Amino acid sequence: MAPNVEYYCPCLAASPHPPPPHLPSSSFSFHPLHSLFFCEECDAVRCNRCVMVEVSGYYCPNCLFEVPSASVRAEKNRCARNCFHCPNCRNTLTVVASDPPEDADARMSPIVSTTLGEPPFFLYCNHCRWDSAEVGIIFEKPTGLAAQLQKYEDSAPESLEFERLKEHFEPYLRASSSSALPAASHHIHTNPITAAAASALARDIPGVGKYSALARNRIGREKSTQKQEIPDYKPRVEVGAASGLSAGGGEADVEYMRHLEMDSEVATLEQRWGNSWVSSLRTADLKPMRIPLQAKKSKRCPSCRHILIKPEQKAQSVRYKIKLVAANYLPAISVSLPHAQAALEMMKRSTALSKSASVPGDEHGAAAGTLLAGKTYAFHLAFTNPLYDPIQVRLKKAQVMPAGEARRPAFQVNLPSAAFPIAAFAEAWEYEDDEEDVFALEEEDMEMDGMGRDGRGRARTVGILEKRANVTVVGGEVILTKEARGNAKFNMLVSYTYRSDDPEPADDEMATPSRGHASSRAPDMKTFSFYTVVDLGPVVPRDESRVDPD
Amino acid sequence: MDMPIYYTRAEYIETDTGNKVSRRATIAGPQNIILGGKTIISSGAIIRGDLRRTGPGHAVVISLGRYCLIGEGCVMRPPYKTYRGNFNYYPMKIGDHVHVGANTIVEAATIGNHVEIGKNCVIGKFTIIKDCAKIADNTVIPPNTVVPALALFAGSPGKHSVRAVNEDMKVTFAGQYVEDLPESTQEMAEAYTKQYYTRFQPLPNER
Ligand SMILES: [Zn+2]
Ligand SMILES: [Zn+2]
Ligand SMILES: [Zn+2]
Ligand SMILES: [Zn+2]
Numbered sequence A: 001m002a003p004n005v006e007y008y009c010p011c012l013a014a015s016p017h018p019p020p021p022h023l024p025s026s027s028f029s030f031h032p033l034h035s036l037f038f039c040e041e042c043d044a045v046r047c048n049r050c051v052m053v054e055v056s057g058y059y060c061p062n063c064l065f066e067v068p069s070a071s072v073r074a075e076k077n078r079c080a081r082n083c084f085h086c087p088n089c090r091n092t093l094t095v096v097a098s099d100p101p102e103d104a105d106a107r108m109s110p111i112v113s114t115t116l117g118e119p120p121f122f123l124y125c126n127h128c129r130w131d132s133a134e135v136g137i138i139f140e141k142p143t144g145l146a147a148q149l150q151k152y153e154d155s156a157p158e159s160l161e162f163e164r165l166k167e168h169f170e171p172y173l174r175a176s177s178s179s180a181l182p183a184a185s186h187h188i189h190t191n192p193i194t195a196a197a198a199s200a201l202a203r204d205i206p207g208v209g210k211y212s213a214l215a216r217n218r219i220g221r222e223k224s225t226q227k228q229e230i231p232d233y234k235p236r237v238e239v240g241a242a243s244g245l246s247a248g249g250g251e252a253d254v255e256y257m258r259h260l261e262m263d264s265e266v267a268t269l270e271q272r273w274g275n276s277w278v279s280s281l282r283t284a285d286l287k288p289m290r291i292p293l294q295a296k297k298s299k300r301c302p303s304c305r306h307i308l309i310k311p312e313q314k315a316q317s318v319r320y321k322i323k324l325v326a327a328n329y330l331p332a333i334s335v336s337l338p339h340a341q342a343a344l345e346m347m348k349r350s351t352a353l354s355k356s357a358s359v360p361g362d363e364h365g366a367a368a369g370t371l372l373a374g375k376t377y378a379f380h381l382a383f384t385n386p387l388y389d390p391i392q393v394r395l396k397k398a399q400v401m402p403a404g405e406a407r408r409p410a411f412q413v414n415l416p417s418a419a420f421p422i423a424a425f426a427e428a429w430e431y432e433d434d435e436e437d438v439f440a441l442e443e444e445d446m447e448m449d450g451m452g453r454d455g456r457g458r459a460r461t462v463g464i465l466e467k468r469a470n471v472t473v474v475g476g477e478v479i480l481t482k483e484a485r486g487n488a489k490f491n492m493l494v495s496y497t498y499r500s501d502d503p504e505p506a507d508d509e510m511a512t513p514s515r516g517h518a519s520s521r522a523p524d525m526k527t528f529s530f531y532t533v534v535d536l537g538p539v540v541p542r543d544e545s546r547v548d549p550d
Numbered sequence B: 001m002d003m004p005i006y007y008t009r010a011e012y013i014e015t016d017t018g019n020k021v022s023r024r025a026t027i028a029g030p031q032n033i034i035l036g037g038k039t040i041i042s043s044g045a046i047i048r049g050d051l052r053r054t055g056p057g058h059a060v061v062i063s064l065g066r067y068c069l070i071g072e073g074c075v076m077r078p079p080y081k082t083y084r085g086n087f088n089y090y091p092m093k094i095g096d097h098v099h100v101g102a103n104t105i106v107e108a109a110t111i112g113n114h115v116e117i118g119k120n121c122v123i124g125k126f127t128i129i130k131d132c133a134k135i136a137d138n139t140v141i142p143p144n145t146v147v148p149a150l151a152l153f154a155g156s157p158g159k160h161s162v163r164a165v166n167e168d169m170k171v172t173f174a175g176q177y178v179e180d181l182p183e184s185t186q187e188m189a190e191a192y193t194k195q196y197y198t199r200f201q202p203l204p205n206e207r
Helices: A069-074 A104-108 A110-115 A145-154 A157-179 A192-204 A213-225 A251-258 A269-273 A338-354 A362-368 A427-431 A436-453 B185-199
Strands: A004-008 A037-039 A044-046 A052-059 A094-097 A121-124 A294-300 A307-311 A320-323 A332-336 A376-384 A391-397 A411-414 A420-422 A463-468 A471-480 A487-499 A525-540 B005-007 B012-014 B020-022 B026-028 B033-037 B046-048 B062-066 B080-083 B086-089 B092-094 B151-154 B160-162 B170-172 B176-180 B200-202
Touching: A004 A332, A037 A307, A052 A069, A052 A307, A145 A157, A332 A338, A332 A525, A338 A376, A376 A525, A391 A471, A411 A487, A420 A463, A420 A471, B185 B200
Parallel strands: B005 B200, B026 B046, B033 B062, B062 B092
Antiparallel strands: A004 A525, A037 A044, A052 A294, A094 A121, A294 A307, A307 A320, A332 A376, A376 A471, A391 A420, A391 A487, A411 A471, A463 A471, A487 A525, B012 B020, B080 B086, B151 B176, B160 B170
């Protein structure tokens, strides 16, 4: 794997410091920069694990119809037009007529066959050739199929039971939603139905409230404000027996399995996973599924609730009304190992000469980028400034040592100790096409580092190596002990100082509001710090390397 | 980071608008193919501009936008169907910043902007892929599939579902929705494809 840098979101930790990189938990707290958000209000990085997600609109992923929220409920979160999944392979099914098509290809197109043709109609999969006639599902008209299928789904015993449950709780819900509304607004994920179910469960089964996150939020309020009694509910479908009705389960399934001839007679978990209710075990009983709707999502900061992501209404638009992503605030950092790149370079030049140009294979990169235990390597960190102002960056390596363990660290990292500048981002850089100079520069760098590695040029290895446009490349080095194992991975604290009073570049339509930080009149320097984890790659033990003459 | 990707100058033809087309690619019916500029057609790729709708006049069969990459050994073929008894080919339109991995077969009707398609994929006839979508390596997208914007689709290579009615026939799961892609996909795809074009350059000793 190529060396990489990931950024820390502190949401999982009690302390602001990240876990040591060798702990498995570390990987859950670090994320690629492009997946992170930034809350200006809190001046903090947010990740997909901690942001609050809200649905801003529903659409069908197949016909792309934008479904109004009112219909979503009635249609049970699935498409009500002619969109169905093949129960066998998940392809989208096609409506076909039963008169034989003129040639095989007519079957491939959904547009053709629906308008012409003789009834009955059925659903056909052009990927695996499943068709709904096999399970006895045929239609008199090629329209309104979803409604007919939904009638099927809604008549499932579990579905009816669920409806009755909802009815049962209805009066209670109406009462509680009116009294508890102001308080409920602080926890938007709790919808009244789940809340009611959770509190009923907490009441009936001792101890359950302790483990339910929903109940935890509501139970306090429940005790004080809600004393209303709900009558006991008499289920019509017994637990466990439910599946005995039509859907198998228990003795019936055992009996069926006893007489199996092919394992393929049993539907796979993947094939049954998406069903709303318990379904039959048999492959031959699989029913077509109305395609589940997708949602466009807004995201909010978990602590101040400001919106970080707000998509445009149109389902297939990739634009956003609000998009506060961390990449517009924090410098992007990429790491490389010059010795690996030099090796890769050599290899590619020779292959390019022998055959055509090709994308560098990862296997080659891995072989060339080997870190040998007991050796010292230079690495490059390239910082790209996204702000319209120059910034000053300072790096600090976080302690690798696990607390309480008196183990000698397997490697030592030297980073430039002085702060270094990165020039401002300017749109003009984007249009500069004469980047040949840039490559020339890089080639020189590599030779320079070759010298640095054997100890003489150490001063030049650690420090600023290159400045171009809004990118500054600094060098660091890693000294591996002979005992070094695993990945050479360390946490790095990055602090950058910026002017917080810059005037907004007025004419620039590409500027996101984020790029000019909120102006506060008085010129004022601010510092923002964040943690990253730098992974230089796996260390190869010395013993294995002794084979080849050095 | 910005490592160059070298090619031998003799292999590629560079057009006025910066398209780079390998001499080892097969470009059939070039008069029916539009390349938007700074688009790379790699060696061994086959582009079937010759499969055009019947009838008189000029017709664009395959159009590609700017900063596209058609990987090595890819096949780009316009989709076809028989409509009211007439067999015909239909045009294929591909947007800007679209990368198609090596050995992938594309018979899509439209592919939006900032789309990434992996290697060894089959993109079935009349498939519609919306903006900023991504198809993972080795995915089979069956004909007429719609891939929504910002969606990652992947198949389940190696996993087979077996038809109960026809035991001999093994069927791979069709490529399907896996997850939403990050909100910054567009910027990343744009930066990556532009950078790729810059990195793609003739061997320095030939300059
Ligand atoms: Zn987080
Ligand atoms: Zn639909
Ligand atoms: Zn199928
Ligand atoms: Zn906030």
